[in-house]
Amino acid sequence: MTTRDGQEELEAQFAQWRQYVLRRKELQSLDADELEDHLRGSVDELVAAGLSPDEAFLVAVKRMGSLDELSREFAREHSERLWKQLVLTADTGSSIAGTRSRRDLWAMLICAAGAVVSVKVPALFGLSLQDDGAFYGRNFALFALPWLAGYLAWRRRAGRPVIAILVALFALGAVAANVYPLTDDSQSTVLTGIHLPIALWLVTGLAYVADDWRSSRRRMDFIRFTGEWFIYVVLMALGGGVLSAFLYSTFEAIGLFPDDFISQWLLPCGAVAAAVVAGWLVEAKQSVVENIAPVLTRLFTPLFTAALLAFLVAVVWTSHGIDVDRETLILFNLLLVVVLGLLLYSLSARDPLAPPGPFDKLQLALVISALAIDVLVLLEITGRITDEYGGTPNRAAALGENAILLVNLAWSAWLLLNFIRRRTPFAALERWQTGYLEVYAAWAWIVVLAFPPLFNYV
Incomplete structure (x- = not known):
């Protein structure tokens, strides 16, 4: 009993x-x-x-x-x-499911149309992609993500407090992107163009989890949604590239050159609409991509692990330091973000009830390799700031991001090690990663809001 x-x-x-x-x-x-x-x-x-x-x-x-x-x-x-x-229409055997699917489709079409209108509104004020690239670079996420968040909030039936927070945060992002007197070639312009989409994507995550924003499981679902959304966007981008090339070639054959249409209408409108359509596809057809994404994770995890280990061996063998100019900093930060993405998505796709296996040990090797590279980059950045060049927005942002990644990777490695040794449950690693999303969000907003005035809009 x-x-x-x-x-x-x-x-x-x-x-x-x-x-x-x-x-x-x-x-x-x-x-x-x-x-x-x-x-x-x-x-x-x-x-x-x-x-x-x-x-x-x-x-x-x-x-x-x-x-x-x-x-x-x-x-x-x-x-x-x-x-x-694989069929885009609903199962006709369920009238309720069919009605819901049609409503989702119409909501997606309305939000996608809103994104298209948003990206063309600046043209009414004389702004163009060719002549005002910095403006579009800072604001591009604002043309698409609010509409994606609106679709997700509608689908989740988010309450009024959540909707109010979403509107306030997107409005704050619009102010931060446009109120500061930034020049087109300033470092703060580049940093805003990089960090604002991160901040707004995590705001979109609030729309996804809606009233369950404290739930670790719902946050992990959003991480899974992010990976699947990215795959759909890439697939649509590849298809859009083929469409653009075909359109240009066919019209060129009759003496017409649709350069302006492709650059001013097809590409920007297609890009912002794709962000909303991809979200709808993930929600409607999760099972199709769920079988692809874990396979990609298991394919690239050993490849990235081998690449990072080879790089560390080369650093030790040659005794060469890392040149931390802006392009190199971006490269290494992207590398660490990819490693973190592989870790996050493999966690989201993993069965928490399964015991530790060889792939978990491979992930531990990947995290430890990334951790070692992060330490090397941090040492180089700190040395340049204190001894040689002084602080700049780029180096300050890179220093903060690498410090944040260092903490995340270090504790992730510790939790992975204890999980493999069967001393820590898998749920502890999951809770750590989902809780750390707030740290990334806070840092992204700090860079967007505080860095421009702190560094005199350089």
Whole structure:
């Protein structure tokens, strides 16, 4: 017999397990019911045999096998489901789902049209992409992300307080991008163009999690959404490039040159609309990309690990320091961000109930390699600031970002190590990464709002 508290804890474990099962789009609700009945039967038998509820649950889950294998088995038995997921229309068997899908489609079209109108509004005031590139560089995220956030907030039925915060933060971003007297070639202009999209993307994350913004699980869902959204945007960008080349070549054949149309209309309008369409696709067709993104993560993690280790060996072998000019700083920061992205997305795609395996050890090697490179970059930046060149907005921003990454990577390495040694649950690593999103958001806003006046708008 189990106690009342033990039964409540066991039911919570069943609920958590069912949540993970339903993430596999190959498995429908009826399949989850069937699996849960089988799992409950196994647990009851093991409890009757003398195991505690927790032990019985873990043993029963292990006996059932991995969720990936269960998903593959159900996909083979119900292969027609995958083709239904690839169709953009809703399943006609459910009128409620069909109505919801049509509403989502119309909401997406309205938001995408709003983004297109937004990117063309500056042209009414005499601003163009060719002559005012710095303005568009600072504001480009403001043309697309508010509309994506609006679509997500509508779909999540966000409350009025959340909507008010979203409007206030996007308005703050618009003020920060345009109120300071920045020249086109100033370092602060570049920093704003880099950090404002980061700050606004995390604001978009608030629209995604809506009223559950404190939930670690919802934040991890947003990380997963980010990876899938990026894949869709890249695919649409590749398709847009092919369309532009085809359009130019065909019109050139009859003596017309659509350069202005492509550069002033097709590319900017397509880019901002793609941001909204990609969000809609992720929400509507998550299962199609969920099978691609983890594969990409497992492919590039060993490649980046080998590249970082080779770089560290070369640094030690040649005894050469790192040249921390602006281009190099951007390169290394992008490298560390990619490493962090691989870590985050692999965490979001991982089954938390699975035990540590070889891929977790590979991730630990990747994080430790990135941590070593971060330390080298930090030492070089600190030395240049104190001894040689003094502080500039670029170096100050790079110093802060690398310090923030250092803390994140260091503690991530420690948690990964303890997870591999089975001393720390996987949930601790997940909570650390999702909680650290607030640190990145705070730093991005500091660079956007405080750096320009702090460095005299240089």
